[in-house]
Amino acid sequence: MDSSSILSSKRILSIDILRGLVMIIMALDHTRDFFHLEAMTGDPLDPTTTTGMLFFTRWITHFCAPTFVFLSGLSAYLSAQTKTPSEVSMFLLKRGAWLIFVEIVIVSLGLTFNPFYNFIILQVIWAIGWSMILLALVIKISKKAVFIIGLIIVSCHNVFNLFPPPDSEGFNFMLKVLFTSFGTVLPLPNNHLIGFFYAILPWTGIMFIGYAIGSWYSKSYAAEKRKRNLIIAGLCSIFLFFILRFINLYGDPVPRKEYNDLFKNILSFFNVSKYPPSLLYTSMTVGLAMLFLAFTERINNWFSRIVSIYGAVPFFYYIIHFYLLHSILVIAFFASGFTTEQIVQIPFWFRPNNFGFNLPIVYLIWILVVTVLYLPCKWFKNYKETHSQWWLKYV
Incomplete structure (x- = not known):
């Protein structure tokens, strides 16, 4: 398959492969949250208490x-190539608002199974929604502005970690929600809580950089030049991670710790902040993603075709995998001898702190869930490709 046929098709296979792979791996983390015995009581990334497999x-x-x-x-x-700038901005505004609604109403319910919404959990879909709204505003300035602003946010937001929090309670709250939040919980009346777990702007920076790199996938862009750019950008990003992590002065809210143990030192070196995504975290992860895209553009085999199914319908997969996982959790909850008096838990109903299984069982549940979702994802992918209803653009 040559470059022109790759980019003239409706979907770019390498992007779907990468997105499908991360969707599959993502389900492992959520399976661990629901089913691992120590998920509610321990830190799997703490070098002093974790195991290699758990880490x-x-x-x-x-x-x-x-x-x-x-x-x-x-x-x-890529989707903007066939739209006017005004159409692109309007679509991003509407999709961003829709995703914020989805996070609050649909995803929070799937996560908690709490029909009273006592704890609303704002995570990645919330951050993506706001990032799309901000992208809709910035692209009206210029595409170059998107890249420059994205690069500045990703590179510089860890500056806030070098200074004490502001005295103003309101300003400090906004700083957390926009830049530094991890587990910022806002109490509401009548025993309701909102948890801000994804600070918005660091994720916005990542989205802006992705938008800027999208120009490399224009039909007129040479495939070899795209591959070279992805390799250079990916290697520079990973090199930056190693340099800054060795220097240990900037790029992550928590400097790496030194232990009298080689294994613990290795774990500490790679244990960087996701909440919010630090410069080191972003360099490590997005750098590898760009290398993956560079070397998989021409891959087309049975494994890539299976994985790409999940990547072609990520929103559909993301929503239903929570409901499937939590439904299995309900079954396991009662099968383990728990009673209706123990259903109500924070944050997840049917998830007491003393419930759970060892890692091999977690992996088995994960494989089961991903396997069960393959045929529904394949059906929905085919449905989207053969139908043109307006609402399909939003799922």
């Missing part, structure tokens, strides 16, 4: 959110 199980999923956000920006650029 890897959590760490490998670090690549999912930034890659997904990066590809959302890239895909936004």
